[in-house]
Amino acid sequence: QKEVEQNSGPLSVPEGAIASLNCTYSDRGSQSFFWYRQYSGKSPELIMSIYSNGDKEDGRFTAQLNKASQYVSLLIRDSQPSDSATYLCAVSHILTGGGNKLTFGTGTQLKVEL
Amino acid sequence: DAMVIQNPRYQVTQFGKPVTLSCSQTLNHNVMYWYQQKSSQAPKLLFHYYDKDFNNEADTPDNFQSRRPNTSFCFLDIRSPGLGDAAMYLCATSLGLVNEQFFGPGTRLTVL
Numbered sequence: 001q002k003e004v005e006q007n008s009g010p011l012s013v014p015e016g017a018i019a020s021l022n023c024t025y026s027d028r029g030s031q032s033f034f035w036y037r038q039y040s041g042k043s044p045e046l047i048m049s050i051y052s053n054g055d056k057e058d059g060r061f062t063a064q065l066n067k068a069s070q071y072v073s074l075l076i077r078d079s080q081p082s083d084s085a086t087y088l089c090a091v092s093h094i095l096t097g098g099g100n101k102l103t104f105g106t107g108t109q110l111k112v113e114l
Numbered sequence: 115d116a117m118v119i120q121n122p123r124y125q126v127t128q129f130g131k132p133v134t135l136s137c138s139q140t141l142n143h144n145v146m147y148w149y150q151q152k153s154s155q156a157p158k159l160l161f162h163y164y165d166k167d168f169n170n171e172a173d174t175p176d177n178f179q180s181r182r183p184n185t186s187f188c189f190l191d192i193r194s195p196g197l198g199d200a201a202m203y204l205c206a207t208s209l210g211l212v213n214e215q216f217f218g219p220g221t222r223l224t225v226l
Contacts, residue, residue, distance in 0.1 A: 031213075032213040042219070045217070100215075106156045
């Protein structure tokens with residue numbers, strides 16, 4: 001059973017602070033890792049993808065991957081109230097029939113407070 | 115803008131009454147997926163099409179079927195909806211082995 005674990009939260013941070021979201025996964029063969037943002041009642045929106053160890057930065061978002069520790073994280077700098085959402089960690093593995101399967105964590109709820 | 119479109123956005127059906135949800139995409143992606151997401155749960159993959167090839171997840175109930183008549187469209191048929199099938203149904207697409215999946219806005223299904 002391939003699993004992805006996240007702290008469900010809620011994680012509360014003040015506006016302007018750094019929010020740190022963490023995720024661990026069980027399948028050592030996983031090659032691709034994603035962070036999706038999901039507002040209440042909406043569909044997941046891809047915000048970051050990372051494929052190799054280290055950091056990847058995109059605007060206020062930084063994804064960090066450590067395959068040896070089977071750990072991936074998302075940092076949000078200068079957090080804004082509009083960042084309040086559930087953040088889903090997803091880990092991909094290739095399907096024998098083609099395409100890929102995303103295994104999602106249950107998400108961390110982030111609340112950015114004024 | 116290239117996108118994934120789902121219709122309807124909200125669907126109400128009666129217990130046991132068949133329902134069809136649709137998904138279309140202008141991304142020209144060859145892989146299309148259907149996920150089920152219940153409240154406070156992770157999205158769960160039901161099945162996917164790689165081009166015309168249908169791939170069912172082992173734990174997807176027989177009550178759920180899918181059709182992909184062409185590259186752009188994919189349908190989810192629920193033959194006899196039960197109360198436990200009330201959920202958000204998400205369509206997603208990807209381009210071959212490029213791993214990013216892009217989701218449509220979802221269809222919220224209510225079963226009365």
